[in-house]
Amino acid sequence: MGIPIEKLKPKRVRKNIELTLWERLYIFEIIRGVTITTKHFVTNLIGFVLPPKGEKRSIITVYYPDEKVTLPAAYRGRPVLVARDNGTEKCVACGLCEKICPASAITIIAEERESGERYPASYTLDMSRCVYCGYCEEVCPKEAIVMSAEYEGLAKRDRNNLRYSKEMLLRSEKSVKDRIEYIRGIYSKCNY
Amino acid sequence: MIPDLIESILKILFIFGVNIGFFSPILGWVERKQSALMQDRVGANRADIFGFTIIGLFHPIADAIKVLTKEDFIPDGADRLIHTIAPFVSLTPAIIAFAVIPFGGQYELFGHKVNLIIADLDVGILFIFAFASLGSFGAVLGGWASNNNWSFLGGLRASAQMLSYEVVMGLNIIGVIMVYGTLRLSEIGAMQVDLFDWGIFLQPVGFVLFFTCAIAENKRAPFDVAEAESELVAGYFTEYSGLKFVMFWMGEFLEIVTISALVTTMFFGAWHLPFVSDKMLVDFFLGFAGDNGATILAMVVNIITFFAKVVFFIWLQMTIRWTLPRFRYDQVMRLGWKMFLPIALINIFITGLVLLVK
Numbered sequence: 001m002g003i004p005i006e007k008l009k010p011k012r013v014r015k016n017i018e019l020t021l022w023e024r025l026y027i028f029e030i031i032r033g034v035t036i037t038t039k040h041f042v043t044n045l046i047g048f049v050l051p052p053k054g055e056k057r058s059i060i061t062v063y064y065p066d067e068k069v070t071l072p073a074a075y076r077g078r079p080v081l082v083a084r085d086n087g088t089e090k091c092v093a094c095g096l097c098e099k100i101c102p103a104s105a106i107t108i109i110a111e112e113r114e115s116g117e118r119y120p121a122s123y124t125l126d127m128s129r130c131v132y133c134g135y136c137e138e139v140c141p142k143e144a145i146v147m148s149a150e151y152e153g154l155a156k157r158d159r160n161n162l163r164y165s166k167e168m169l170l171r172s173e174k175s176v177k178d179r180i181e182y183i184r185g186i187y188s189k190c191n192y
Numbered sequence: 193m194i195p196d197l198i199e200s201i202l203k204i205l206f207i208f209g210v211n212i213g214f215f216s217p218i219l220g221w222v223e224r225k226q227s228a229l230m231q232d233r234v235g236a237n238r239a240d241i242f243g244f245t246i247i248g249l250f251h252p253i254a255d256a257i258k259v260l261t262k263e264d265f266i267p268d269g270a271d272r273l274i275h276t277i278a279p280f281v282s283l284t285p286a287i288i289a290f291a292v293i294p295f296g297g298q299y300e301l302f303g304h305k306v307n308l309i310i311a312d313l314d315v316g317i318l319f320i321f322a323f324a325s326l327g328s329f330g331a332v333l334g335g336w337a338s339n340n341n342w343s344f345l346g347g348l349r350a351s352a353q354m355l356s357y358e359v360v361m362g363l364n365i366i367g368v369i370m371v372y373g374t375l376r377l378s379e380i381g382a383m384q385v386d387l388f389d390w391g392i393f394l395q396p397v398g399f400v401l402f403f404t405c406a407i408a409e410n411k412r413a414p415f416d417v418a419e420a421e422s423e424l425v426a427g428y429f430t431e432y433s434g435l436k437f438v439m440f441w442m443g444e445f446l447e448i449v450t451i452s453a454l455v456t457t458m459f460f461g462a463w464h465l466p467f468v469s470d471k472m473l474v475d476f477f478l479g480f481a482g483d484n485g486a487t488i489l490a491m492v493v494n495i496i497t498f499f500a501k502v503v504f505f506i507w508l509q510m511t512i513r514w515t516l517p518r519f520r521y522d523q524v525m526r527l528g529w530k531m532f533l534p535i536a537l538i539n540i541f542i543t544g545l546v547l548l549v550k
Contacts (some may be wrong), residue, residue: 027400030512030515030516033515033516034511034512034515037230037511037514037515038230038511040229040230040231040232041226041229041230041511044229044230044232045229048229048247059229059232059233059234060232061232061233061234063234
């Protein structure tokens with residue numbers, strides 16, 4: 001079944017379009033065009049003087065530094081480490097993210113606590129190399145690294161300042177809750 | 193003698209203040225803001241003083257500061273003298289042309305006759321045409337003296353375009369002159385008291401052609417082939433910076449005002465409200481404002497009417513400028529010589545026939 005083959009064929013492209021006499025007179029087409037732009041001008045002018053509240057404003061430009069868009073959970077911003085409630089990282093320093101990172105942006109030095117639990121003694125994420133692919137998040141077995149909605153402050157005068165340490169990357173679980181729920185839906189990880 | 197002097201100085205100051213102090217800086221803002229609104233954008237609104245932005249009205253000030261502190265650059269191999277003179281040649285006629293445009297009628301104030309026109313020449317229209325043609329020299333000289341191929345091409349295009357559109361514009365004016373029987377702009381204005389005496393009703397074709405040719409003469413879109421950003425960088429003022437660049441810019445804006453004023457004077461009843469003559473206005477105010485007060489009030493109403501019409505035509509020109517794409521160069525020439533010239537000639541012919549029959 002599917003779409004019949006005739007419908008998939010492109011419609012005949014009109015070449016050398018013959019203008020009608022009305023169009024060739026040009027002045028009426030100009031008036032039509034000016035009417036359209038005037039309509040936009042007047043609507044926006046009214047919206048400019050009396051800005052309608054809420055979503056239904058005619059100019060949808062976001063006044064960026066003053067206003068910010070709320071990003072959807074699917075947005076892949078800067079990767080951050082998720083912290084437990086007591087402030088320590090969830091990361092167990094398995095090294096999977098370090099391995100899979102296509103840009104080699106992650107460097108982990110693992111250590112063991114006395115309880116036998118592994119943890120990263122140092123976790124360095126070089127944001128000058130990160131390509132925001134999200135593989136680290138996908139591969140992580142502990143939901144310890146997720147792509148946050150942060151997109152600001154990523155321009156620095158010195159590249160060395162873009163090397164984020166573990167402390168700079170830690171975020172509370174609550175702040176990245178949406179994203180964690182979202183990735184549970186899109187990735188099939190064994191432990192969910 | 194002394195009252196005449198005072199009157200002249202006041203009129204010159206007024207026109208200077210309105211044109212250079214108000215229109216030329218505000219039009220830069222209008223162009224930005226209006227194009228933004230027409231294209232569903234916000235437009236320039238970031239320049240602020242102590243956190244106040246007032247819908248971007250500080251941008252002209254920011255522009256002025258930027259321009260004044262910019263380096264005045266003359267390229268290698270340019271003709272230094274002509275390169276310097278060209279912007280003046282472009283700006284000065286645009287300022288001068290307004291001298292013969294009436295912005296109000298004639299009044300009797302404190303026993304002194306006040307004529308709201310700086311120079312009431314009996315060849316007012318010809319004067320304006322002479323200076324509009326002089327203005328085109330600015331583009332041509334600037335393009336030639338810059339020693340730059342883009343500028344040169346822009347100058348060439350400007351000269352050819354202005355030459356052809358000047359012809360049609362002149363022929364259009366002939367129709368108006370035939371109808372009103374005078375070259376004096378203040379008389380043409382004074383004749384349009386009744387709504388159906390307005391030039392738009394007597395010369396509708398003439399109005400459309402004149403307005404189009406005036407836009408073409410001013411080198412603004414859709415006829416901006418002389419500066420054509422996408423083809424010639426900036427055309428004839430590619431090699432200009434700082435104040436000289438702004439002089440070209442101001443010349444263009446002032447020409448917009450002049451064209452609007454001219455169109456208002458010749459086709460849209462000058463300073464008259466529809467169906468209201470100067471005398472009726474004075475009589476209306478006479479009831480409560482005394483003799484001189486009534487005259488002054490009538491004068492103010494007339495001036496406001498005139499400038500309201502001018503503002504409307506400025507708005508119309510801006511709308512057209514941001515609605516239509518640029519003509520190809522050969523299309524501009526074809527439109528000028530093959531379409532407008534015959535139409536203008538036929539218009540003169542028909543006007544003559546009608547006048548003869550009447």
